[in-house]
Amino acid sequence: MKKFTSRVNIRYGYYPFVTSLIFFALLVVSRRLLTIRYARRRFSLVKRYNTRNFFFKFFYELKVLHLSIYLLIPLVISFVVYPVNVPLRKIPGKIYYKRLGRLSYVLASLNLLITLRSNILLKVSKFNYTDMIPLHKWLSRFIFITMFVHSLVYMVVWHIDDIVVKKMFKNKYNLVGFIIFVIFCVLFPLSIRFLRRKYYKLFYMMHHLTLIAFIFLTPYHARPSVLVPYFYFDIAILAIIVIQKLFYSRVKTIIKKVDIPGSNLKLIKLPKFTIFGLNNTNFAPASHLRISPYHILNPLFWMLPTHPFSIASLPGDDTIDLIVKENSNGKIPMMKSLKLKENKRFTITKHFESAVPVSCLNNCENLLIIVGGSGIGYGLPIYRYFQDQNMKMENGDGNRKIKNIRLYWVISNHNDLKVLKYVESLKDYEAEIKRDFHIYITRESPKQVIEYRDSAEVIELEEIHVTGKSDSSVDDCKHEVLEDCKHEVLEDCKNEVLEDCKNEVLEDQVSVENDGLFDISNDTFASVNYNRRPNWNSDFKYLDEFDEFDDVEQIRDNTWILGCGPNGLIKDIKLLANRKNVNYSIESFEF
Ligand SMILES: Cc1cc2nc3c(=O)[nH]c(=O)nc-3n(C[C@H](O)[C@H](O)[C@H](O)COP(=O)(O)OP(=O)(O)OC[C@H]3O[C@@H](n4cnc5c(N)ncnc54)[C@H](O)[C@@H]3O)c2cc1C
Known part of the structure; x- marks a missing residue:
């Protein structure tokens, strides 16, 4: 019986493995085919679809719920019906709960594959690795459940037979399985959104520890063996991850850090850099890079998260600029929030592709960029990129006119505005900013702003006398x-x-003595709105004017809302896009 169970489960394992590979191929192919097809027809598929492409749409959009169902159906079928030539009642139950363990290990390969940050398949398919994160989360939960049920059923059966100690602790293979189970159980609560965000670094360390334990210890625990092909496949992917990280990371010194009085936004300037002589400075707007305070030889570089930041500048600028919101939590050294410092060296991992869809970059004719707080680091380069297209057109060396570009920046504190003073490149866009850059200061009325300014110099704790x-x-x-x-x-x-x-x-200490390079006042912008958020009805009413045109469908297809900011804002942006029936793309700063 033991031999039968093992033989059947070895063969069974190939089904979820092949299913995983087909699933991944479908993700890549569908996105690629649809992008080409719709880009050519100057359509974007992100909002609209017809029944013919209904199936592919979910692959294209990475709708997690639908994708999970697509993946689950073949997995459940193969799980239940294999082996096909034995009557169901004759199949011992043990086959199934043993098989659950194998299923969880096989699916880990797909999970690793979709989280590769920079790979040729993602490039070909025009996916961004951040697109895959929701899918990764759901797949991880599914893996946890299968592993958990596998372990639990074994424990219950052993308990009933009164052989728990003998089977679980005296058998070294099962003991290793139990250790993996415990590690997973520690990770699970930490991965719940509230705890994950509160203790992100702890979660991330535990996540990596679990991954390593699962991939490397399971081959010792599992009988029959899972070495071929699963373990070797996983090792190959892990090797690619490590090599890529080594290849694309460089230690660089921060050229300048501009501290903005009264705001926790900082402007960071980094040098541009090349990788093995390859020009690394050609990137799409709103790409991001990753920063770590640790050197690549330090184990913490690998065990703690690197910090992603949108590149607020464009490739043609002299430096790589970031607009960073500094957090101030954590007392344990390793768990402290990242503090970027001028003239200090940090490990920078090269830019990662922009999450802005290619069809937006190529075909957009009406653009709304709505960002909150540090999301301006994502919004500014997109704004400038599209304004540049129009300027080129006006100068006769471009052929693309974007009819409408509007940037909406929602901040809670008027001091955040000052960061723009130090973004030198904005000097070239003064007329455009005055026409279509709107500011919303949510928590201050004009009166409060004046009061705040008058009292800003008062320092209550007189003991603190620090120059500069x-x-x-x-x-x-x-x-x-x-x-x-x-x-x-x-x-x-x-x-x-x-x-x-x-x-x-x-x-x-930073130089805040000079008054910045780009002058700002209320007159600088198209509007400065105090004490309120955007009014999602009246402020965007102009989008309804599209209805008056004959080619309203085409106009909507080429209208995009790009958003980035806190969850509440993102939710509102999605609602707005759905109500106005236009495309949207969102970048979230939190995983
Ligand atoms: C694609 C992308 C682009 C981003 N661009 C910017 C930007 O331009 N400007 C900016 O100010 N912030 C940006 N962020 C957010 C920024 O990466 C985090 O705020 C930063 O890493 C927090 O570091 P910390 O040490 O202060 O974190 P902590 O104080 O430990 O945590 C603060 C919060 O940040 C989140 N966080 C911590 N580390 C990470 C991480 N490695 N990845 C994702 N979230 C994390 C945590 O969930 C937590 O809610 C971006 C995030 C992403 C995913």
């Missing part, structure tokens, strides 16, 4: 002093923390 400090550094320090002193005797603690604080601020 900025308002936000002082705020950070004040916050830290108060937080730390909650738990200790106030006076002792205060001096100590203030000393640390002084050093930190001195280290962080």
